[in-house]
Amino acid sequence: MTARDYEDVGLVAGLEIHQQLDTDTKLFCECPTLRREPQTATREVTRYLHPTRSELGEIDEAALEESRIERTFTYLAYDTTCLVEEDDEPPHRIDREALSVSLEIAQLLDMNVVDQAHIMRKIVVDGSNTSGFQRTALIATDGEIETDDGPVEITDLLLEEESAQRVEETEQGVTYSLDRLGIPLVEIGTGPDLRTPEQAQEAAATLGMLLRSTGSVKRGLGTIRQDVNVSIEDGARVELKGVQSLDEIAAIVEHEVDRQLELLDISETLTERDAGVGDPVDATDVFADTDSGVIAGAESVMAVPLSGFDGLVGREIQPDRRLGTELSDHAKRSGAGGIFHTDELPAYGVTQTEVDTLRETVGAGDHDAVALVAADEAVATGAIEAVADRARAAIEGVPEETRGATTEGTSEYLRPLPGAARMYPETDVPPVEPDPSGVETPELLTQREEQYVSELGLDPTLAEQVAYGRRMATFERAIEAGIDPTLAARTLEGTLTELRRDDVPVENLTEEHLITTLELVGDGLAKEGVTTVLRLLATDPDLSAEQAIEEAGLAGVDEGTVRSTVVEVVDRNEAQIRSEGMGAFSALMGECMGALRGKADGELVSTVLREEIQKRT
Known part of the structure; x- marks a missing residue:
């Protein structure tokens, strides 16, 4: 839309x-x-x-x-x-x-x-x-x-x-x-x-940014949840609870609008058919010799005739969810595993003969549907009543209710909407008088992002990652310590992510580990050795950065060693250089870095290598 x-x-x-x-x-x-x-x-x-x-x-x-x-x-x-x-x-x-x-x-x-x-x-x-x-x-x-x-x-x-x-x-x-x-x-x-799904998603993103700007909110799955209230004209207010991801908000609003429009159309059709819901009937005997495993294992089978519902119970109202799914949600709330209905039968071991007998038993005609629940007697009785109530609501239109968001962007029934009767004073805790006068307004993450670009020279994408990342405070401390901003940002937002994907326990890395390691770059450690050092520190947090460097054999080498190593590689590959010229650079750069084993800065190696190639072309 x-x-x-x-x-x-x-x-x-x-x-x-x-x-x-x-x-x-x-x-x-x-x-x-x-x-x-x-x-x-x-x-x-x-x-x-x-x-x-x-x-x-x-x-x-x-x-x-x-x-x-x-x-x-x-x-x-x-x-x-x-x-x-x-x-x-x-x-x-x-x-x-x-x-x-x-x-x-x-x-x-x-x-x-x-x-x-x-x-x-x-x-x-x-x-x-x-x-x-x-x-x-x-x-x-x-x-x-x-x-x-x-x-x-x-x-x-x-x-x-x-x-x-x-x-x-x-x-x-x-x-x-x-x-x-x-x-x-x-x-x-x-x-x-909010008037469009996109506006709902934008509003949620803005609120999320403001909350994270405090630096005092928890991060990670489950620490923030979005509930969305949605209604349309002639529909009803529905509360959609537990949207875990910001990216799901627009989709869940779209699907709820579609669901309510479908329910309104179903209601109009049911009204035209003069539809109604009969009384529940015990249909256990109908399935006495059934081949359906689910029904055969149940103590009781209860059914309810749905007059005028034929073809509508199986109608899709959300992706992979039908009116029958709505009825099933209510049955499940009463402890049943779900429902069967005649829009989908015969199937699941239920024969056409059993369907015909079921229709005859409950008094359902050709234009009617039948829903049934198979469970223990008490559960089946309560569940079929819940199904009947939801079917009656379908005739009226869209019921007000609380629904749970699914990962597919759809929703399922949870309970009725809560009312004011559930709120009353807490007598064990005294009131407090909030005083905002001494509270400082935090700097917005959007402002930090702009500063990282304009003042620190970070790439805009990297600046956004740092500003919104979990280690923004560590980045700020690194800058105060005089560490190169790009090196700090790429380490915190790139290197740590790569290590985490390799199942390295990066949660063991303290802020001190990170800052000390970055401070040693250029003073005994090449940039290329940072990943190796952090991997060691994450595995053995009791090590210091200096000890990790020594254990990894990454103590830096001087420019003379770099130059002699590069010359050896170039001499070995002189024929390739005469043939390809500077086209041989990438392959030889990898060979040089391998020979130096992360002990030398890549920029220095690159400079020396270019010089040596040019001498031979």
């Missing part, structure tokens, strides 16, 4: 950006914010969660649906896990470092900081928090960012605790890791000002 097309369908979108902060301790306790490997857990904690009523006596619909699924929640605890994380001790006061970083972000977004921040509890009963709720505080409101298609309002900035990391899910329950729980997190919400 073009921008005009999106205007015609009435696209309205907004973003919620969730970014972990890189603080020393968690938001409501003194535990470190380091991530751990599940296999290093020292013990397990088990919980059963249920929703509570708000101060007005209401229960949030999303929490209520989540609670209908009976599950045990197991939490992996570590040697650093405290009683706050286990919900066996009240939370401590809010972390001041996290509050200070959130105020920096508020200034970058030109927001109004609240006079007093009150900590609230937000009910979450999917097990991702041991307490059954997430603590959150409104820090600032009424900001703005610019995009090529106009300004975008920033409605609110919240400081909250990160949820636990999901490790494994089985039929019995879910296992979470407590290492992530409580890491400070900012949530930034935009107004419904």
